[in-house]
Amino acid sequence: MKRPGAAAIVFLAAATLGGKVFLTQEEALRLAFPGAKVERRTAFLTEAQQKDARKLSGDEELPPALVSYYVATKDGRPAGTAFFDTHVVRTMPETIMVVVDPSGAIARIEVLSFSEPEEYLPRAHWYEQFQGKPLDDELSMKRGIRAVTGATLTAHATTAAARRALALHRVLQGGARP
Numbered sequence: 568m569k570r571p572g573a574a575a576i577v578f579l580a581a582a583t584l585g586g587k588v589f590l591t592q593e594e595a596l597r598l599a600f601p602g603a604k605v606e607r608r609t610a611f612l613t614e615a616q617q618k619d620a621r622k623l624s625g626d627e628e629l630p631p632a633l634v635s636y637y638v639a640t641k642d643g644r645p646a647g648t649a650f651f652d653t654h655v656v657r658t659m660p661e662t663i664m665v666v667v668d669p670s671g672a673i674a675r676i677e678v679l680s681f682s683e684p685e686e687y688l689p690r691a692h693w694y695e696q697f698q699g700k701p702l703d704d705e706l707s708m709k710r711g712i713r714a715v716t717g718a719t720l721t722a723h724a725t726t727a728a729a730r731r732a733l734a735l736h737r738v739l740q741g742g743a744r745p
Contacts, residue, residue: 586659586682595664595677596649600639603646610634616738623702623734626727634735645669650732651679656724659683663725665732671740672701673729689715689722697725702733 590598596605610633612620617629624630639646647669653662659682668674676694681687693715697706705711708726715722 586680587685588680590664590677590679592651592664592679595679596637596639598677599649599664599666599675600641600646603639603641605637605639605649607635607637610636610739612738620731620734620738623737624727624730626731626734630731630735634739636735636739647674648736650735652728652731654724654728656681656683656687657720661721661724663728665729667732667736670701671733671736672699673697673733676725676729683721687718687721689718689725693722694725697729700729702730702737706730706733 612630612632612634614632617632620630621628635651637649639649648667650665650667651662652665653660655661661681661683662679664675664677664679666674666676676697678688678694693713696711696713700706700711706726706729708714708723712722712726
């Protein structure tokens with residue numbers, strides 16, 4: 568995850584570099600949580616939490632110490648948590664939203680902006696395979712996630728981002744250390 572406001576910078580960069588912006592953060596949150604109250608939260612991860620998140624996600628790099636995320640409630644009940652992840656696919660940035668349901672599994676993934684050529688963007692139905700997936704060994708291109716011909720790097724980047732979001736969610740919920 569990037570610093571607060573990073574998605575806004577990516578939107579500007581995407582527009583400048585000829586990338587495509589599909590949704591703003593606000594539009595994505597409304598789409599994910601219709602009729603829900605959404606609250607932005609910021610967490611300051613300890614070094615131990617950063618290491619736990621890195622290990623859980625399988626990433627080589629530590630996540631930043633400052634994490635912004637969005638918690639939704641509907642009718643007084645948790646509706647989910649959204650994380651925005653901006654990363655480089657091949658040479659250009661992509662921003663996605665990963666929504667984690669109250670049980671800790673992926674509820675949905677939305678692409679907000681994509682600056683690579685559009686032929687490297689998987690079709691919408693490919694993202695549906697992430698629904699209901701928890702953070703386990705199956706959430707991998709080598710296991711439970713289908714590859715996409717012509718969009719392999721995007722598929723890997725999306726899967727890594729999904730794992731980062733689930734790892735951060737678990738750490739923020741006080742989940743067990745890996």
